[in-house]
Amino acid sequence: MAFDWDVIWRNKYLFLGGLSVTLKLFVLALAGGLPLGIILGLGSLSSRRWLYYPTRAYVNFIRNIPLILVVFWVYFSLPLISGRSLGPFTSAVVAFVIFEATYFCEIIRAGFQSVSKGQIQSAYSTGLTYFQMVRYVLIPIAIRRVIPSLLTQGIVILQDTSLAYVIGLREFVRTAAIVDSREVRPLELYSFVAIVFLVLCLVGSLVVRWLEARDRQRV
Amino acid sequence: MNKQDTAKGSEPMVQIKNLSKWYGDFQVLYNINAQINEGDCVVICGPSGSGKSTLLRCVNGLEDFREGDVIVEGVSVKETSHNRGIYKLRSKIGMVFQHFELYPHLTALQNITLAPRKVSKVPGQETEKIAMELLERVGIPEQARKHPGEMSGGQQQRVAIARALAMKPDILLFDEPTSALDPEMIRDVLEVMVDLAKEGITMLVVTHEMGFARAVASGIIFMDEGKIVEQGDVESFFKNPASERAKDFVDRVLVHI
Numbered sequence: 001m002a003f004d005w006d007v008i009w010r011n012k013y014l015f016l017g018g019l020s021v022t023l024k025l026f027v028l029a030l031a032g033g034l035p036l037g038i039i040l041g042l043g044s045l046s047s048r049r050w051l052y053y054p055t056r057a058y059v060n061f062i063r064n065i066p067l068i069l070v071v072f073w074v075y076f077s078l079p080l081i082s083g084r085s086l087g088p089f090t091s092a093v094v095a096f097v098i099f100e101a102t103y104f105c106e107i108i109r110a111g112f113q114s115v116s117k118g119q120i121q122s123a124y125s126t127g128l129t130y131f132q133m134v135r136y137v138l139i140p141i142a143i144r145r146v147i148p149s150l151l152t153q154g155i156v157i158l159q160d161t162s163l164a165y166v167i168g169l170r171e172f173v174r175t176a177a178i179v180d181s182r183e184v185r186p187l188e189l190y191s192f193v194a195i196v197f198l199v200l201c202l203v204g205s206l207v208v209r210w211l212e213a214r215d216r217q218r219v
Numbered sequence: 220m221n222k223q224d225t226a227k228g229s230e231p232m233v234q235i236k237n238l239s240k241w242y243g244d245f246q247v248l249y250n251i252n253a254q255i256n257e258g259d260c261v262v263i264c265g266p267s268g269s270g271k272s273t274l275l276r277c278v279n280g281l282e283d284f285r286e287g288d289v290i291v292e293g294v295s296v297k298e299t300s301h302n303r304g305i306y307k308l309r310s311k312i313g314m315v316f317q318h319f320e321l322y323p324h325l326t327a328l329q330n331i332t333l334a335p336r337k338v339s340k341v342p343g344q345e346t347e348k349i350a351m352e353l354l355e356r357v358g359i360p361e362q363a364r365k366h367p368g369e370m371s372g373g374q375q376q377r378v379a380i381a382r383a384l385a386m387k388p389d390i391l392l393f394d395e396p397t398s399a400l401d402p403e404m405i406r407d408v409l410e411v412m413v414d415l416a417k418e419g420i421t422m423l424v425v426t427h428e429m430g431f432a433r434a435v436a437s438g439i440i441f442m443d444e445g446k447i448v449e450q451g452d453v454e455s456f457f458k459n460p461a462s463e464r465a466k467d468f469v470d471r472v473l474v475h476i
Contacts, residue, residue, distance in 0.1 A: 116320075119320050119322070121276070121281050121316070121320070122314070122316055122321075123322075124281060125309055125312070125314035125316075126309070126334035126338065126382065126383070126386055127306050127309045127310025127334055127338040127386060128306070128333075128334060128337065128338060129303070132337050136322075136333060136337065137322055140322075140324045141324055144324060215324070216368075218325075
């Protein structure tokens with residue numbers, strides 16, 4: 001049995017297309033999940049009950065069900081209620097943001113709680129409002145402290161994008177499956193997909209390691 | 220407690236009236252009454268757990284209290300705590316903390332300019348100029364672009380003082396500013412504080428540094444277990460404390476001077 005790596009080269013545009021869908025989904029999931037996670041984190045620390053209880057209910061519920069259920073629900077069930085279908089890509093983005101925000105919430109909340117009361121008081125003592133303190137002091141300090149955990153979650157999200165396969169999204173893994181159905185070279189095709197994911201995650205780790213080193217004095 | 224004989228005439232800077240505070244069921248401040256006039260440098264001393272830091276934090280609304288009130292420049296802290304007025308009030312009261320509490324992700328300069336830029340909306344270039352002047356004033360202009368993690372405790376505390384001064388406060392609160400410093404650095408920070416006192420800035424200082432108190436304080440408040448045991452003139456407190464408790468404290472403290 002010979003390796004036919006050419007099968008990848010022959011279908012390079014398809015793969016580039018699939019990869020770009022994966023990366024777009026990843027970036028949007030982050031772009032939506034992180035800010036929402038920060039808001040949920042703040043809500044989880046609020047002394048106002050009308051903020052705290054709904055936030056915790058939502059976070060705890062989502063964290064106890066599998067991502068695939070959220071994906072299905074957004075793709076199949078939501079259109080039944082709203083009357084409109086979102087399509088695989090948008091459904092995937094919405095599902096990922098809803099889901100991943102709760103994981104970011106727990107990570108960032110730990111970061112918030114690690115910021116000392118004295119730090120927050122010193123910010124207030126100069127006349128900063130709550131929102132200014134949160135924006136210029138609490139969030140920057142907390143995020144820097146939880147960068148390793150955020151990275152891990154980012155890697156998980158990148159790999160989880162392959163789950164959107166099940167609603168027919170033409171992301172990277174599905175592209176390999178499509179090519180495979182035609183060319184029947186599963187070994188080369190899925191090895192290739194694995195190697196690409198490996199490289200992407202490694203590069204991500206290196207970037208974050210660089211960020212951590214730069215921030216060592218600033219945490 | 221007037222520093223100068225010529226009274227300023229108008230009302231005192233800070234009036235603490237019948238202030239009592241509880242943490243749940245546990246009372247930590249008992250009916251505190253005190254008055255600080257403009258230009259005063261009042262030292263608050265006493266054993267640990269006497270409520271000194273808590274009292275200080277009631278003055279700028281960082282801690283709430285159930286009974287009594289603090290009037291700062293005519294403004295009731297109790298009333299403004301419930302609305303945005305507390306932010307404005309705090310911008311007129313500077314505070315220096317025991318553990319410096321500088322923002323670790325910002326340089327010294329950025330630490331100092333944050334509040335003037337965001338609260339007073341002073342443009343960036345001007346705040347930088349003011350900040351550099353303040354760093355010169357506290358003796359460490361070369362630290363401007365360094366982060367707190369790269370500075371010694373004494374340097375950090377002086378940046379913290381500059382940060383408090385940046386908002387041009389009418390009153391400065393100090394919460395045991397030298398307690399977390401190595402002995403060699405205590406002098407650097409105390410020198411800055413002595414200069415500030417001599418310039419006539421109104422100061423309320425919680426400290427164990429009795430040498431500082433004797434040098435520049437215009438009045439002293441001795442607290443124990445949440446109550447003011449004695450308050451008044453500095454020299455008479457040290458030479459002739461009225462209560463047993465104060466006598467005991469002074470004896471122990473003066474051994475170290």
